[in-house]
Amino acid sequence: MSDAAVARSGVVTRDAAARPSWLARLARNRNIGVGAVILAVVLLAGVAATHDPRRLNPAERLKPPSAANFLGTDEFGRDVFSLVLYGGQVSLLVGATTMALTSLWGIAIGLIAGYYKRVDLVLMRIMDGLMAFPAILLAIALMAARGPGVGNVIFALSVVYTPRTAMLIRSTVLSIRELDYVQAARALGRRDLMIAFRHILPNCVGPLLVQASFIFAYAILAEAILGFLGVGVPPYVPSWGNVIASGKNVIREAFWVSLFPGLALTLSGLGLNLLGDGLRDVLDPRLRVQ
Amino acid sequence: MTVYLVRRLLTLIPVLAVVVTVVFLLIHLIPGDPVSVMLGPDATPAQIDATRQALGLDRPLHEQLFKFYARVLRGDLGQSYFLDRPVVTALLERAEPTMVLTFSALLVAILIGVPSGIIAAAYPGSLWDRTLMLGALLGVCVPGFWLSLNFIYLFAVRLGWLPAAGYASIFADPVAALRYMVLPAVSLGFNQSALIARISRSCMLEALQQDYIRTARAKGLSTGVVTWVHAFRNALVPVVTVIGITMAILIGGAVVTEIVFNIPGLGRLIISAVLRRDYPVVQGVILVTATAYVLINLAVDAVYVLIDPRIRYE
Numbered sequence: 148m149s150d151a152a153v154a155r156s157g158v159v160t161r162d163a164a165a166r167p168s169w170l171a172r173l174a175r176n177r178n179i180g181v182g183a184v185i186l187a188v189v190l191l192a193g194v195a196a197t198h199d200p201r202r203l204n205p206a207e208r209l210k211p212p213s214a215a216n217f218l219g220t221d222e223f224g225r226d227v228f229s230l231v232l233y234g235g236q237v238s239l240l241v242g243a244t245t246m247a248l249t250s251l252w253g254i255a256i257g258l259i260a261g262y263y264k265r266v267d268l269v270l271m272r273i274m275d276g277l278m279a280f281p282a283i284l285l286a287i288a289l290m291a292a293r294g295p296g297v298g299n300v301i302f303a304l305s306v307v308y309t310p311r312t313a314m315l316i317r318s319t320v321l322s323i324r325e326l327d328y329v330q331a332a333r334a335l336g337r338r339d340l341m342i343a344f345r346h347i348l349p350n351c352v353g354p355l356l357v358q359a360s361f362i363f364a365y366a367i368l369a370e371a372i373l374g375f376l377g378v379g380v381p382p383y384v385p386s387w388g389n390v391i392a393s394g395k396n397v398i399r400e401a402f403w404v405s406l407f408p409g410l411a412l413t414l415s416g417l418g419l420n421l422l423g424d425g426l427r428d429v430l431d432p433r434l435r436v437q
Numbered sequence: 438m439t440v441y442l443v444r445r446l447l448t449l450i451p452v453l454a455v456v457v458t459v460v461f462l463l464i465h466l467i468p469g470d471p472v473s474v475m476l477g478p479d480a481t482p483a484q485i486d487a488t489r490q491a492l493g494l495d496r497p498l499h500e501q502l503f504k505f506y507a508r509v510l511r512g513d514l515g516q517s518y519f520l521d522r523p524v525v526t527a528l529l530e531r532a533e534p535t536m537v538l539t540f541s542a543l544l545v546a547i548l549i550g551v552p553s554g555i556i557a558a559a560y561p562g563s564l565w566d567r568t569l570m571l572g573a574l575l576g577v578c579v580p581g582f583w584l585s586l587n588f589i590y591l592f593a594v595r596l597g598w599l600p601a602a603g604y605a606s607i608f609a610d611p612v613a614a615l616r617y618m619v620l621p622a623v624s625l626g627f628n629q630s631a632l633i634a635r636i637s638r639s640c641m642l643e644a645l646q647q648d649y650i651r652t653a654r655a656k657g658l659s660t661g662v663v664t665w666v667h668a669f670r671n672a673l674v675p676v677v678t679v680i681g682i683t684m685a686i687l688i689g690g691a692v693v694t695e696i697v698f699n700i701p702g703l704g705r706l707i708i709s710a711v712l713r714r715d716y717p718v719v720q721g722v723i724l725v726t727a728t729a730y731v732l733i734n735l736a737v738d739a740v741y742v743l744i745d746p747r748i749r750y751e
Binding site: 273276279280281282283284285289290291293364368378391394395398399402405409412413416417420 | 451452453454455456458459460463464466467468574575577578579580582583586587589590594685686688689690692693696697707708710711712714716719720722723726727730731
């Protein structure tokens with residue numbers, strides 16, 4: 148029943164009238180506000196790039212920050228400011244796509260495992276097995292097999308992080324599937340697929356959004372680590388990990404090459420963590436950390 | 438306790454079976470012909486055929502999988518293509534630096550994380566609490582490998598207090614080993630101390646609100662005794678859980694830290710193996726670390742019983 152309908156029916160309780168909508172609660176949450184602003188700055192920063200980040204200019208190599216190059220230049224004379232801005236777009240692309248894929252696979256596996264007890268055991272043992280690998284090592288191993296590339300990084304990170312989402316969705320489904328309204332839908336003859344998508348999935352959205360925001364943060368960090376180790380996106384693609392790796396070689400002469408992409412990485416991690424904390428507080432108060 | 442441990446060991450069998458299967462399948466994820474990719478563009482068809490036969494890749498998939506299981510159970514992880522020795526030997530040679538780094542970082546994480554969480558919880562809302570928790574939030578967000586680079590720049594390049602990179606065995610020269618290990622251990626442990634601090638604070642806050650704490654205070658015990666003797670032990674179980682998780686995360690983190698500090702451990706071994714397409718070594722490192730990860734989690738479960746007698750598994 149909508150708020151208007153409730154009002155018309157004259158059965159407005161004091162709690163319902165006083166309780167703000169979830170959108171209002173989202174807007175009021177300080178963590179979400181700060182997190183969203185930080186992310187928006189990183190996302191929109193691409194339009195502010197002053198140089199072509201791939202243009203090599205050996206005459207200008209390792210120049211300190213100045214009016215011409217706000218954050219200095221790297222060992223190939225590339226503008227660090229523009230590298231950081233474009234690198235952010237690569238990182239956010241990897242993070243967002245990984246988040247979307249892990250959510251899709253996690254929903255599919257979690258719904259099937261939670262709803263069908265026969266396949267639950269097998270699927271969950273596979274998920275346990277995948278979670279037994281240290282995340283970054285499994286990603287490295289998958290990159291070793293698939294080779295460098297943005298698509299392969301997204302594939303590797305999706306494989307690494309899907310079990311977490313699948314287990315979360317499964318546990319939520321298990322707690323919901325025995326509730327009266329699901330039993331009622333079953334008694335009315337609704338098909339399993341319909342029950343899963345119409346009645347169970349909407350109740351998983353809160354925990355899923357919270358988990359997705361954290362996976363976004365993990366994926367951005369993991370992408371940077373893979374790039375730094377030289378097994379992620381190819382070295383010619385400007386990503387934060389690649390720029391920090393190139394800065395490592397010249398840290399004695401030019402600390403700024405690795406400093407600024409790392410700061411950008413930290414800020415995005417901070418933004419996503421605040422966003423995740425805020426979403427958790429608003430959408431799933433049971434998980435709220437004291 | 439024994440029944441519980443046996444039951445937990447039995448549940449590890451399917452998990453380890455999946456681990457071994459995933460490690461086996463890695464080589465089959467290589468796009469195209471894995472042998473051509475391994476040997477590079479200069480390999481002759483005869484070399485490709487010989488390698489395919491040697492690796493058993495000409496056999497049906499299920500047969501290859503069973504043979505792989507049998508080899509792993511015998512402790513045979515194959516032969517490195519580039520190091521000219523069995524993978525197990527290469528792993529044993531490189532295990533010491535990784536273990537020393539992991540345990541040193543764990544020590545740093547506990548020494549920073551647990552007291553920070555307890556102090557923050559003992560004075561909730563105070564300047565101490567807010568400063569420590571802001572540090573913990575930043576600690577979660579700061580990438581460890583980037584922190585390592587900044588530490589190198591500050592403490593090795595600018596101040597010259599510590600060596601920028603390298604490794605000395607703790608058994609050969611303990612003093613040099615300590616000097617080389619300070620920066621890697623602190624930069625790896627700092628990230629994880631943030632997680633431990635947040636969980637410690639949360640658990641301590643919960644413990645400090647219990648009735649027995651009020652009773653202890655009513656008896657006139659000092660804040661220190663109430664906090665450390667009465668509340669801390671009861672807040673310890675979740676903290677031990679997170680320390681176990683931390684240990685497992687540190688194994689992965691050590692890989693990256695070893696690259697930054699040029700430490701000849703398993704991390705450098707796997708990255709050089711990836712770059713040289715030495716797949717048996719990649720498989721070996723992944724298998725050993727995943728098994729260690731699983732066993733650490735088992736050990737953490739066993740420790741619960743020792744620190745909290747209320748937990749009865751039988």
